[in-house]
Amino acid sequence: MSIPPPECLKSPMHVPSKLLMGPGPSNSPPQVHQAMLKPLLGHLHPEFTQIMDEVKEGLRYLFQTKSDVVCCVSGTGHAGMEATMCNLLEPNDVILIAQNGIWGERAADMASRHEADVRVIKKPAGEIFQLDELEAALKEHRPAVLFLVQGESSSGALQPIYGVGPLCQKYGVLLAVDAVASLGGVPFFMDQWGVDVVYTGTQKVISAPPSMAPIAFSDRAMAKVRARKKPIRSFYADITWLANYWGCDGSPRKYHHTGPVSSVYALREALSLVCAEGLESLWARHAACAQRLHDGLTALNLQLFISDPAKRTPTVTTIKVPEGVDWMKVTKYFMNKYRVEISGGLGPSAGLVWRVGLMGYNCTSDNVDLVLKIMKEALDQQSIITS
Numbered sequence: 001m002s003i004p005p006p007e008c009l010k011s012p013m014h015v016p017s018k019l020l021m022g023p024g025p026s027n028s029p030p031q032v033h034q035a036m037l038k039p040l041l042g043h044l045h046p047e048f049t050q051i052m053d054e055v056k057e058g059l060r061y062l063f064q065t066k067s068d069v070v071c072c073v074s075g076t077g078h079a080g081m082e083a084t085m086c087n088l089l090e091p092n093d094v095i096l097i098a099q100n101g102i103w104g105e106r107a108a109d110m111a112s113r114h115e116a117d118v119r120v121i122k123k124p125a126g127e128i129f130q131l132d133e134l135e136a137a138l139k140e141h142r143p144a145v146l147f148l149v150q151g152e153s154s155s156g157a158l159q160p161i162y163g164v165g166p167l168c169q170k171y172g173v174l175l176a177v178d179a180v181a182s183l184g185g186v187p188f189f190m191d192q193w194g195v196d197v198v199y200t201g202t203q204k205v206i207s208a209p210p211s212m213a214p215i216a217f218s219d220r221a222m223a224k225v226r227a228r229k230k231p232i233r234s235f236y237a238d239i240t241w242l243a244n245y246w247g248c249d250g251s252p253r254k255y256h257h258t259g260p261v262s263s264v265y266a267l268r269e270a271l272s273l274v275c276a277e278g279l280e281s282l283w284a285r286h287a288a289c290a291q292r293l294h295d296g297l298t299a300l301n302l303q304l305f306i307s308d309p310a311k312r313t314p315t316v317t318t319i320k321v322p323e324g325v326d327w328m329k330v331t332k333y334f335m336n337k338y339r340v341e342i343s344g345g346l347g348p349s350a351g352l353v354w355r356v357g358l359m360g361y362n363c364t365s366d367n368v369d370l371v372l373k374i375m376k377e378a379l380d381q382q383s384i385i386t387s
């Protein structure tokens with residue numbers, strides 16, 4: 001054989017234990033890791049489809065929806081975004097994207113790949129969209145779909161969703177929301193708020209490993225999918241196939257793809273922890289830890305990137321890098337000395353901020369205090385100051 005087995009696979013893999021305090025993934029609790037050790041089942045075995053049904057119930061609670069179509073795309077948060085775009089959009093459909101960071105940019109990129117007519121309203125990173133601004137844009141562009149990002153993890157902004165649903169209904173628009181970086185950390189009410197499609201990722205507040213994108217479609221969204229003139233361009237992300245595999249359409253389940261069996265166990269376990277704590281308590285824990293972090297950072301004379309507390313998502317805090325400080329030296333200090341991850345900026349915030357995540361299992365006052373202690377220590381190091 002001209003290609004021998006690689007040398008690197010002869011030694012065990014190296015996986016250090018790290019505290020992941022960036023914008024995701026967050027660490028998973030031990031029970032969630034243990035769930036993945038359970039025996040594999042076939043992806044259509046009744047014991048496994050029962051677990052899938054339990055996951056669906058947990059997701060209905062998390063999304064606060066009674067919708068039939070609640071399932072997961074196998075893949076990460078981006079897979080949820082792809083599924084949203086490819087199912088809702090046909091060529092030349094107008095989609096209006098509220099862009100205030102990288103996730104609105106990605107959404108525009110994906111929508112244009114589906115040959116949608118992409119219209120964008122833009123705000124600087126850290127800003128959010130008011131209802132009257134959204135209404136004016138809906139009137140002007142008359143889109144089929146409005147896309148919002150609830151927790152813009154590149155800037156730390158929290159886009160209010162309340163009130164947008166009725167506006168969309170008034171103009172005959174479907175409302176799609178990216179809740180990857182926010183769901184579970186802040187209130188979200190799919191049915192009450194009139195959201196038509198929402199997706200998230202398993203690795204953020206849910207604190208399961210990255211692997212699936214939980215997603216829900218309203219009846220209105222499914223009506224648009226069923227009325228399509230052209231077939232959905234992605235077989236893998238076709239919501240009608242996914243809904244069948246996840247037992248949402250009342251028909252016997254057919255083989256669509258092999259579900260990520262162990263990841264579904266992990267999600268089932270993580271959702272049982274979410275349910276045991278209760279959403280109100282989870283939201284309150286995120287609010288309290290974020291407040292503790294923001295107060296502590298202010299006490300260190302650091303400034304938050306978003307000055308208005310009402311516009312901040314508690315799940316991702318963005319901190320201005322002070323003049324003369326090398327942001328990367330600080331993130332390296334966290335990692336090299338303490339094996340703690342915090343991140344730099346992303347997209348429009350690159351080079352300007354650090355991002356600290358408070359998500360799910362990692363959202364504790366002890367972790368906040370540790371981040372504050374390391375930040376103080378790092379900023380006290382002469383070598384970190386560049387000028």
Ligand code: PMP
Nearest residue numbers: 076077078103151153180181201
């Ligand atoms: N949307 C938002 C708001 C995110 O924060 C992320 C992940 N950082 C994604 C989408 C994409 O998720 P993933 O990296 O899991 O594909």
